[in-house]
Amino acid sequence: MMLGNFGMKCVAPLGREKMMTFLLQFEKLAVSFVDFMQTEVAYSALIFMVIFTVTRFTRRFSPALNFALWVLVFLRLVLPTDISQPFSARQIVDNGRFSKWMFVDALMPLSDSEKAADTSVHEAPAAGLSTEGNGSDPILSFVNAVKWQTLLFVLWLIGVCALSFFYIRQLRTFRNLIRGAIPVADANLAAYCDDWRQRLHIKRKVQLLSSGEFLSPFTIGLFRPIIFIPQKLFERAGAKTVQAIIAHEMVHIKRLDDLWLRVQNVVQILYFFNPVVWIAASELNQERERLCDERVLAEGAISRKTYGESMLQILKFNLFGFDGITLLPGFGNEKKRFKNRLTSILKNQKKVRTSMISIALVFLSSATFLLPMAKYETPAERPVTVTNHLMSLAPDELSSALNFRDPLHGEGLITARFGKLKTPYSEAARFHKAVDIKAQMGTPVYAAEAGEVIAANTEYTLNKGWGRKIEIKHRNGYITRYAHLKHVNVQVGQEVKADEQIGTVGTTGQSTGPHLHFEILQNGENLNPELYVGFKQKLSKKANEQYVINKRIKVQFQKPVQGKLTSAFGAGKDPFAKKQRKHRGIDIAQKDGTPVLTAAPGTVSKLVLNYEKGEGAGMVVEITHDDGFVSRYTHLGEILVQVDQDVKAGAQIATVGNTGRSTGPHVHFELELNGAFVDPLILINRKSVVPKRAQ
Incomplete structure (x- = not known):
């Protein structure tokens, strides 16, 4: 048909532009995702090493403690990466000699402030590409310049989709198996099941089903739980073995293990590439079974010898499946797992009883100490421009926001x-x-x-x-x-x-x-x-009468100080270099010591307290506002606020000064919006429309 090139040419520019917007947003998402995953993998690896070492010593004493510790690995994978606190393992590593170890340094991701200082941080690409001219196709150009993070993200999506398909298919297989199963007709087993339901205070009705199409016993269902017992067990094993299985599965129902296993499966799917997840899942499965064994034996209805012999019968018949429905493949050997459980049951008859309160305290303290893996920065450390010696920051060093110039340099x-x-x-x-x-x-x-x-x-x-x-x-x-x-x-x-x-x-x-x-x-x-x-060109009569609609902005700004406007936003002459340059804010002259007020409510995000006379921006206050706005006040005389302090609109934050590279007492006031400088005068006392502009 040869419609390929013709079809591409017939695509409307708007449709092609939307496609490019989607592709570029997809790339931005991919880069953010890979950065997040890299951090989570590093954090989980560090916690895994600690938990693995500790549980080698505690596994013989308390399955509940081991289970709680392994849960920390999964918690780390679902928590935000920027959690930090002053007393944590990360702080000890950073402050101690351990931070000199190369492998620890390599695993520890950068803090937010360190990332901000890294000039190689990815910048989000933009949308709105054209499709015409020069014989080039921007979509093909995008494909040729695709980033490695995007490829990894696509591979991750493929892996997640494949495993999700496998998961759902396996789940449907078990559901279909349940639909084809028949109720267990043995009245004694039904009574035995009901007895354990009462022992464990389970209010939900539990159903016993059986079929010859599957070899492993399992439990399924949260609100209407079902215990499945393979027909082979009735034919080969004795009544005591079946009763032991029922008791064990009833404990699974009591513990809501079917729900927690689903959550565990989801995390395994999302982090399928991380071996730490598979090892932790295997350890969790083993400790879950040991907990169920311990609870069954604690009831005293089944002796350790009888319970152990029942497990040996399962091993003899090769009917593995005490883990419930393990829908995802995991590391570890089933026979080895049975061996560890049998050792725990038969040899550790005098087990150390650990109270749930003690376990909860250990879990909470371990979580508080291990999970906050982000680098903690004290208020004194967060303003990275504050040092113990005199320093000077040029305006360009204060912010890397875009500073758009007039493309015609005032002509026209x-x-x-x-x-x-x-x-x-x-x-x-x-x-x-x-x-x-x-x-x-x-x-x-x-x-x-x-x-x-x-x-x-x-x-x-x-x-x-x-x-x-x-x-x-x-x-x-x-x-x-x-x-x-x-x-x-x-x-x-x-x-x-x-x-x-x-x-x-x-x-x-x-x-x-x-x-x-x-x-x-x-x-x-x-x-x-x-x-x-900040165009300096005059307006035509028609343009001067035109009403300009501004983007709806909720934040209302006001002047930080009343005084004479000595320099506006836009192109102007640098009083020091005597050259034209783009002024990225406005200058307001006022007497030294005059109060400087907050232009809008926000939070103090940066301070510059030290400066060299005649150099840089002098003393600076930076405030972060809602909707992507950042305001900055430079050349100040005295600063009256601290980093992380919330300030209201009109609150005094500093005084007018003449610090840094300045020709006299004034405030340089600048505004950023989503990473680009904007004209403060347009936003100060603004209306929904901008009327005629003064000529």
Whole structure:
């Protein structure tokens, strides 16, 4: 049929863009997942070594204690990775000489602050790729550049699906076996089962079923439990053996082991690649059976000798299955497990009785000591910029957030803004997702930020679409789009720096004249470029009358200090370097010592207390707010808050100062939103729409 290439060309750009958005979000999920799994595997390996060593000494004394300790391995695998506390095994390793051991250092993942300092941390890719031009297919480019984490994630998904299929199929097999089984007709066995139900205070009705299609006894069902006894047992074994099996399975029902085994199976499926899980599951199964044996013998209705002989009968007939339904294969030998249980039953007649209170205390203390595996950072350690010696931090060292520049460096006239407006191509108002800047043909177009070119379309249809277009992928899921270009000076896959020329202004595609159509997107969502760039161009009459709709933002910001605005957000002249640069905040001049107030409620996340005179940002307070906002106040005189302190809007956090590289007493106030700097003035005392802008 040869429809492959034709079909690809016929795919709407929107559909292709959605596909790329999905693929890139999938890659982001894969990287996060692999990072999480690596941490969990490292943590579980460390706990496993401790538990394995301890249980070699305690296994003869208390199955309940051993069972509780092995549960810790499974708990570690389902708990968040960032749990920490000041007194834990991790702290002892970090503070002691053990931290010098290479294998311990290799297993211990980085703390959050260490990860933040690691420049190799993965940055989330962005969505919204194009499908046109340059003969390149972004989907194929994505496949060719797929990360190893994505491949691992796909393999993990395949493994989980395969094991889940096996699990469900096996479960259905047992369900079908139960449907075909018949009730046990022996009235004495029914009475014996009821007697044990009363002994163990089981309120649920228990049914005895039998069939010749399976060789192993097992228990299934939580609310309507069923004990299955193979027909071979009635034919070969004596009544005492069958009674011992019933007593044992009744204890399983009492303990709700069918439920806990399901939970254990789910964890095994999710961590099928981790041998620690399989070993821990095998140990749990063995200790579970020992607990059931111990409870049966504690009732005194069956002697140790009779119970042991019954187990030997099971071994003789090769009818393994005291574990209940083990739907997943596990490590360990069934015969060896029987041998250990028999040794425990016959030789340890004078067992050390351990109270449940003692076991609970040991379990809780062990969990508190072992499970918090993340590195604990004291309040003094969390602000990583605070040291015991004078230091200076440049603004770029305070944050790695994106700082989008004007792609035309102030040239041109803004003719259309972000929001609804009428276009020459439609009678009804349409939502304009960009800023249009009218400029002379051939005006240089610069990259708004550093990134990778993901689209460089040189082919276009006259009077249709975006014409020649460039798309650049940045960190934190952002993409910038430059359309209607005359020249495209970059190629797909090329790394560009901020302010590097990438093309020239043109009028290609659906255009009424030379202009730049400029968009900013994050994770496929169009954002208002004016919020991120701080354009200095004047507005046309039509653009000045246009109402610009802002993204709905719940956080309400206010000025941190009242005073004279000496420097706005956007392009400006550096008073020290005497060069043009993008100012990523606003400067408000005020007298030294004037109170500096919180712009919005939040939590203090970083402090810089030390500085060198005439260098860097001076003394700094950083506050984290809701909805992805971070505010930062620099060049302060005195800081009045601590890290992790919650502050209300309008609360005093510092005083105006002149610390660091500063020309006089003022506050430099900047805002980040989801990893990119935004114009604070637009968000201060904002309304749902932005009215006419002052010319």
